[in-house]
Amino acid sequence: MELAPYLILGCIEGLVTAAVLALMAVGLSLVFGVMRVVNVAHGEFFMLGAVLAWFVADQLGGHPAIAFLAALIIAPLLVGTLAMLADMTILKRISYDPERTIVATIGLLYIIQQLTLMTYGSNARPVEPPFNQRIAIPWFEWTDGGLSLYWPWGLGTTSYKLAVIGFAIILLLGIWVLMTRTRIGLIMRATQLDRDVAQAYGINVDRVYAMVFGLGAGLAALAAVLIVPIQQAHYLMGHDPLLLSFIVVIIGGLGSLVGTVIAAVMIGLSDGLISVFFTPTLAKIIATLMVTFVLIFRPSGLMGSK
């Protein structure tokens, strides 16, 4: 048995995880970077995205690709709007005090999670991917005729998974362009750098905060829509991704987008590889301890500037 094809499988699986993780972590990082608050309910926004995707697909029926596309647009928008409302009614009222925000978002976590339990139920439900061709993973072998390709039995990925990776890359580039090349991005970065000065220049900080909070949640929801054809939608699915995105954001450096992406790739790949070769639990333990020690000994992360 060749090791390499399994490595390739592990890498692809890892990159899918990394793609989804990167989107979700960027959302979290944006919120922390600009607003300086930790949103513990971030995982529930993720879960809501998946649940709403199922809901939209279920209601629409018809061709899976159309249902999926609709979900891809509607779910993040709905979740983002909900987040903006939460920001305006709760977070603003407690003046974004770091401790109170953590408490409030923990409360929000339970509210969203339990309301979903009450309406959607405790079952996991699938959403059909828009396309799903099986692609076998090739590898090389020496034959009489020299080097040639062969397809190890049972090792394959799907076209959808590859598409997820591609789509995430495009989206992340888009966010980078948004933050660095547009006016909105400039306003967000200005508010991040110095809230009071930004306000003095006429920037409506409250509105920026609501927008950023909504954008962060929307990204999480989007990541969920992408993963739900692979994973199914379940009311508790926000828990693990929340912890993983915390890990990614901290290792990458709070407030640094590039660092977040790099860390997501690292964590996603290692998670994928360790899961393929060992157990998922061990992978999680290692990742958790990694971030803890980064925070202790290198608090600014890989590239952060806290």
Added chain:
Amino acid sequence: MAQKDDAMADMTTPHITTKGLSRNFGGLIAVNAVDFEVPKGEIRAIIGPNGAGKSTFVGMLCGRIAPSSGEIMFAGQNITAMPAHRRIRQGMAYTFQITSIFARLTLKENVRLATSWRWNGDESAIEEATHAALEQVGLADRMDQIAGDLSYGHQRLLEIAMGISQHPELLILDEPTQGLADSEIASFVKLIRDLGGDMTILLIEHNMNVVMDTADKITVLNLGTELATGTPQDIRANKAVQTAYLGETHA
């Protein structure tokens, strides 16, 4: 008694000294190899234009900021590596540039926190020191009020009371009169003059009247280096000092 021997030695040994003390923040050199010496009991004012490095320098003396290089000696001991809280126990007291008190506690509780470790659990000694310090700054009648309810000027006086209650050997005051009304400033000057004697006092000040009225000697810092040290008259007449101040563009 050991105290008397120290007093004899103190005639010659300076109370607090720095040698080549420096601090840089990345590329910015905030304090540049400053040599500094204050004998015991002197009231030394530290002045200089904004950004001269006064607060950074004094921050290194009390231990809030770690030096990049250089040495600090206090009462004959090398304290360069000593953590801030130990320096306080050695006899330093420090008041912050921006008033830093316990706003939700009463004045009495504030001062008690400052002085209680000094008296080895002797409750009556703690009470006495607390009362005395508050009396000295004129806040004794407000002892049971919540500190956050006081006016800014009174809060600054509270902080000074906290410093005094420690019976320090070295009292470091970082811009103590900033934000005070004229009458409050006059009381402050009187307070400093009354304190004098054995207590060495370092005073960062912008208010030149206060400096001239209280200081035995003045050290002028500019751009992180020591420009001049001398009596108030010397400094007033010093050309380089005048340029440093007048050289700044005023609005």
Added chain:
Amino acid sequence: MMSDSKKSVVFHLGFLALLFLLQFILPAYHHGNLARIMVLATYAMGYNILFGYTGLLSLGHAMFFAAGMYGMGLTMTHLGWTAGPGMLAGLLAGVLVSAGIGFLALRTSGVSFMIVTLMFAQAGFLTILYFGEWTRGDEGFVIRQADRVFAGIDLSDPTYRYLAALLLFGICLMLTIRLMQSRFGHVLIAIRENEERTQMLGYDVHFHKWMAVIASGTMAAVAGAAYALLFGYAGATFASVQYSIFPLLWVLLGGAGTALGPFIGTLFMFYLIDLSSSLTTAYMLIAGVALVLLTLFLPQGLVGEWRRKMMPWLT
């Protein structure tokens, strides 16, 4: 006229007397509940030392509770120890874990501290699952009734169980009061109010914080060990994130920085969930709404508001 601190001690002793008397009039269901509440309230009191009095928000206290629980549970089940040494093992586990974790975690502050404690607890939870062979993971294991005996007293008997819980709660309550009325306690409060100022008044802030973590974690561990002993069960759920959130919720509701706040908060939340779980399976919804409302409108908590308005001398 009694001094404030004496008044406070008398008040709390009176409260304990009330709890003692209640056992004679409470129906069986509530009698059992109150025993459970008192043990959990001890956990909350431990949390309160760090959060309410010192101002450090930990999101990983379940690891201390679990350290005590498993310290007792594992030694009794796998090493055949009896209840007394088992409790000691739980306490010791608490001291070691809190000292070690505290040492590392206190290198961070603020938000980082919250996340580091969360992560350590999560790692602890996962480790318990990983060593499922001994810990039985999520399923947990039962401590046999026959073993839950101390000095000849059967602790599974409701009356003795209640008394044991009351003893634990009472000792920890009075210890907390003694601690917070001492100079050490005053310094902890000072650190909460203005850390830099406290440092510059000559106090070794880092050492005080470390001691606070150890005191807090050990009390939590003792509560965990007692829970295993009195209710006969140890399981990974008690090491999960949920059990780190609970004491935060209970303390906030009851009043952070008050001695009785943790108890009142635990009591209130217990019955709130008890009542709402008969209505729906989603009873944590109530907890969520409670958290949001609390932090919006009642940041001082029930006992905190009471103290502010009626009894400012209360510890």
